[in-house]
Amino acid sequence: MSPFLLSIGNILALAWASIAFISFIQLFRQRRPPLPPGPTLIPLIGNLLIVPQKRLHLKYTEWAKTYGDVFRLKVMNNTIIVINTPTLVHKLFDLKSVSSSNRPKSIIAGMIAPNNVHMATGRYANDTWKSSRKAAAYALSPESVKTRSAYQYAEATQLMNDLLHSPELWFDHLRRYTLSFSLGIIYGQRGPTLQSPDIADFMNVHPRYVEALEIGTLPPVDLFPFLALVPKRWAKWKQTVEDIRHL
Ligand SMILES: *[C@@H]1O[C@H](CO)[C@@H](O)[C@H](O)[C@H]1NC(C)=O
Ligand SMILES: *[C@@H]1O[C@H](CO)[C@@H](O)[C@H](O)[C@H]1NC(C)=O
Numbered sequence: 226m227s228p229f230l231l232s233i234g235n236i237l238a239l240a241w242a243s244i245a246f247i248s249f250i251q252l253f254r255q256r257r258p259p260l261p262p263g264p265t266l267i268p269l270i271g272n273l274l275i276v277p278q279k280r281l282h283l284k285y286t287e288w289a290k291t292y293g294d295v296f297r298l299k300v301m302n303n304t305i306i307v308i309n310t311p312t313l314v315h316k317l318f319d320l321k322s323v324s325s326s327n328r329p330k331s332i333i334a335g336m337i338a339p340n341n342v343h344m345a346t347g348r349y350a351n352d353t354w355k356s357s358r359k360a361a362a363y364a365l366s367p368e369s370v371k372t373r374s375a376y377q378y379a380e381a382t383q384l385m386n387d388l389l390h391s392p393e394l395w396f397d398h399l400r401r402y403t404l405s406f407s408l409g410i411i412y413g414q415r416g417p418t419l420q421s422p423d424i425a426d427f428m429n430v431h432p433r434y435v436e437a438l439e440i441g442t443l444p445p446v447d448l449f450p451f452l453a454l455v456p457k458r459w460a461k462w463k464q465t466v467e468d469i470r471h472l
Contacts, residue, residue: 263297271299301448332446332453334438336466364410373410380406430472437469
């Protein structure tokens with residue numbers, strides 16, 4: 226090869242390398258908008274190994290002390306931004322609700338309460354969701370809450386009485402009180418004792434529903450959507466989800 230050809234080859238190689246380098250940087254820039262600080266990332270899996278499966282809030286509090294009021298986590302290809310001050314939560318979710326009120330898809334939540342019917346897990350702001358929101362906004366408005374104060378006073382009187390008679394059941398009494406009050410204002414049907422059918426049903430279903438949605442209780446179907454395709458006889462979690470749905 227003549228020295229002349231060699232130098233052309235070198236120039237071409239150099240040009241190719243710099244174009245590749247520049248596009249790599251651009252790709253890098255496009256893919257990574259500036260994110261808040263957070264724990265060190267491991268390639269591909271991010272923070273998967275250090276996100277605890279139970280009592281997430283305690284770890285979040287600890288990370289908030291290290292990384293500040295807003296920090297990021299990455300679990301596989303999902304970025305999670307954790308916000309730790311009520312003021313910021315209000316600014317983001319209330320004042321900027323138009324751009325922040327959607328939620329990531331949860332396959333399990335969708336299997337338990339399909340068709341967008343559950344206001345807290347529904348993802349589409351369509352008419353189904355809007356009518357729930359309207360009812361909730363009405364029931365929780367300051368004027369509406371004021372009209373229920375006599376009813377709340379009556380429930381609180383029973384709460385005091387229950388606490389005096391069986392203080393060891395304090396947690397159940399508090400649950401009865403909050404549930405009976407909500408059932409009363411929503412359905413006009415209160416629950417005077419822990420054994421009242423509506424109260425007993427709710428106390429049976431709700432903890433199981435919340436547990437099923439907690440990270441780590443059931444397989445990570447949202448991270449690995451192919452798990453949802455595994456037939457029921459090999460996927461015990463599908464039976465669990467169906468049981469909760471039919472409670
Ligand atoms: C992560 O990857 C899965 C499967 O490749 C995809 O369905 C999902 O939308 C991705 N999530 C994000 C936040 O990019
Ligand atoms: C709202 O969206 C859900 C999910 O796509 C759907 O099942 C439901 O029928 C929709 N509601 C209305 C009123 O269109």
